[in-house]
Amino acid sequence: MENEDKRIEDLINKLMANDSLETAPTNFTEGVMSKIEALSETKTIAYKPLIPKYVWWLLGLGFVALITNIVLNKSSDSSSLTDRYNLPEVSFDLLNNLSVDFSNxxxxxxxxxxxxxxxxxxxxxxxxxxxxxx
CATH class of the missing domain: 1.20.5 (Single alpha-helices involved in coiled-coils or other helix-helix interfaces)
Incomplete structure (x- = not known):
């Protein structure tokens, strides 16, 4: 076993002696670094909101207009909003008669x-x- 290891080591030494070292070009590092910098500059992601500002402004203006309309169009009689705007009566008594018994x-x-x-x-x-x- 030791003899076989010695033969393998001698073979590797012969191969390494016959092989010459490759050298990099003179400006190799600068070339690689310039390519890395170019890649890092192109992959920047700009923040862009999901809902643009003009949509938020339109929603805000619509909300202010709705509140202004409700306040300014208040009639002199003391009627409720449902009577004033002909809104249907809504009952939220859906869950009052519901009894649920959960197991442990x-x-x-x-x-x-x-x-x-x-x-x-x-x-x-x-x-x-x-x-x-x-």
């Missing part, structure tokens, strides 16, 4: 799910913050 297993599962989500959110946030920082 469902309650435990819901609490466990809430705890797991509360643990996962900070862990995932930390993971993605570390991933984006590199």
């Amino acid at each position: 297993t469902l309650m435990y599962a819901t609490v466990l799910l809430a705890v797991m989500v509360a643990i996962q959110i900070p862990l995932l946030k930390q993971y993605f913050n570390q991933k984006l920082s590199y």
Whole structure:
């Protein structure tokens, strides 16, 4: 076994002696660095909001106009908004007659799910913050 290792080592030494070292061109480093700088400059992403500013301004102006209309068109009689604008009567008594009895297993599962989500959110946030920082 030792004899075979010696033969392999001699073969490698012969191959290395016959092979000459390759040298890089004189301006190799500058060329590589200029290409890296060009790549880093082209990949910058400009922040662009999902909803443009003019849409926010239009929504704000519409909201102010709605509030102004309600305040200025107040009639002298003491009628409600539904009578004044012919709005239908809306009843929110849908859940008053509903009685739901949850089992203990469902309650435990819901609490466990809430705890797991509360643990996962900070862990995932930390993971993605570390991933984006590199």
